[in-house]
Amino acid sequence: MTPEETLRYSRHFLFRHIGRKGQLQLKDSRVAIVGAGAIGSMLANHMARSGVGYIRLIDADQVETSNLQRQVLYTEADAEAHLEKAVAAKTHLxxxxxxxxxxxxxxxxxxxxxxxxxxxxxxxLDGTDNLEARFIINDVAVKNGIPWVYAAAVGSRGMMFPFIPGRSPCFHCLFPPSQMEGPAESCDAVGVISPAVAVVASLAATEAMKILLGDEEHLIRHLRHLDLWRGEFGELKLGKARANCPTCGLHEYPFIA
Ligand SMILES: [Zn+2]
Structure with a gap:
């Protein structure tokens, strides 16, 4: 580590769950962030500042003026230039x-x-805004034994949970597509406030750091949910993995087959 890095990460060195050893682990870590929108750009910001060595950002969209209200990585100049989010994000990160x-x-x-x-x-890391992408992420994660952190925000509400293959039920166990009724509420329909995005992404980034540092003991066990406007925070106990889950039970991976 260079003297500049030693200075840069000095507050991590002091934090007892990271320290110098943990910082080297973060530097050796590789993460993929799916979606570079509101949650994705906040996640990328946290990962970059924390010194995660490799960050892959996957997003097809361009920066638009309506993104600037909550997507912390982007500027007015990015929107005027119609830059792709993944490309603009790289410059800023x-x-x-x-x-x-x-x-x-x-x-x-x-x-x-x-x-x-x-x-x-x-x-x-989940920075997507739709269920379809989450089912796809879940299939890849379970099939390849890669942990993933689910994060979603709409309105002033949010949900977050770290899925560790083999340790927890998978996303498909919890949200069987057959039981999902009607279209999910979306930010395009009901809006979203920046603080809700920031809180959910920060919770997800914290679980991400624990996973990368191998600190299983401190990973949360229950699905976190919150409504910032109402000032409510809660958690949902999760059931067991389903033996007939097409993803983690039967290993059919229907969303990437
Ligand atoms: Zn499952």
């Missing part, structure tokens, strides 16, 4: 921390490209 590697991929995750874009990493 490297300006924050030039010690890391940022791998921008201008793509939308599909069943066909998911495995090539989501493997070769220690952890996948």
């Amino acid at each position: 490297l300006a924050i921390n030039h010690h890391i590697e940022v791998d921008p991929r201008v793509a939308r995750i599909t069943s066909d490209n998911a495995e090539e874009n989501l493997t070769g990493v220690d952890l996948i």
